[in-house]
Amino acid sequence: MLPSTARSHRQAGFTLVEIAIVLVIIGLLLGGVLKGQSLIDNAKVKNVIQQSTSLQAAVNAYQDKFRALPGDDAQATSHVPGASGNGNGDGQIAEYQLAPQHLALGGFITGSFNGTTDFMTSAQGGAVYIYNDVVGNRGGNGIRLDNLPDTFSEQLDAKLDDGKPDSGGVRATGPYTNNGTIVVRTAVFF
Template sequence: MSRQSGFTLVEIAIVLVIIGLLLGGVLKGQSLIDNAKIKNVIQQATSLQAAVNAYQDRFRALPGDDPLATTHVPGATGNGNGDGQIAEYQLAPQHLALAGLITGSFNGTTDFMTSAHGGAVYIFNDAVGGRSGNGIRFDNLPDTYAAELDAKLDDGKPDSGAVRATGPYTNNGTIITRTAIFF
């Protein structure tokens, strides 16, 4: 007569506890990665706003809108119209880079910056969430990132304040088409 052997309840419980700890560690690790990306996006927004302010202080014009950019920053491929609106958004990163205020090489026509999440970043005069004006626009951020950005820099509401979004913060991973920080 053969005797069957199997796992005891204690052994099964220990395995389940180990699996739970592993899953908890993976989820916590993902949370740490997401928080680092959010902090990177916030740091990028703060740095870009400081660069725009420095450019404006130095040249008395906004990057991208500077009517004398080819004189102010040799190598610029174009000038803005000087109307106070950064509608010439493709020139803005080039003007900032040539002035030494941001890093990168921009051709002034098709280049854009990218966020820590991988979406496009523009310095732009735009309308987002019922407000328009000059600002920094992040495209295709998950709503959780946009909500955190808004909570840390403004009032946490997608349709009021200086940080606006094209959709609500549902915290379910929905992609927000545009999130803008107006200055």
């Protein structure tokens, strides 16, 4: 039998089981935070895709109704009263500042655009244009999304096209690196 002083004096500390439980809890919390951020990013990508699809539908509806492209419409001031200007009617939306105003005044999108300095923004915060531009070695009319994280551009491309930045109907100004770089321009051509 041990003396009474030896029995009452035990070493204090954590067992390996207690430490393992704490580490598992910390791991679950970190996993939940990372998964939550992933869900937020996925929601933003879906919002950008939905915005692009909606704008393309609005352009098509405008073209069906007025037989002209928004921004490029040579008779916009008569088609959509209040428009600040007409396009040149050449089939190329170089008048990108007029495009959202024509669509909004025609009731195809919501918002108020002055036709000169106002522009649309994406869920990520970058500018959005309806524009005739060259992106990724392809030119034409399309929806241009500026300053998206490369993962957003890649997901947009994969869901709407072929997932490659330099081919198909969705193009980007740079490769998809998945390291958080910003793609200056991503275009969805129509």
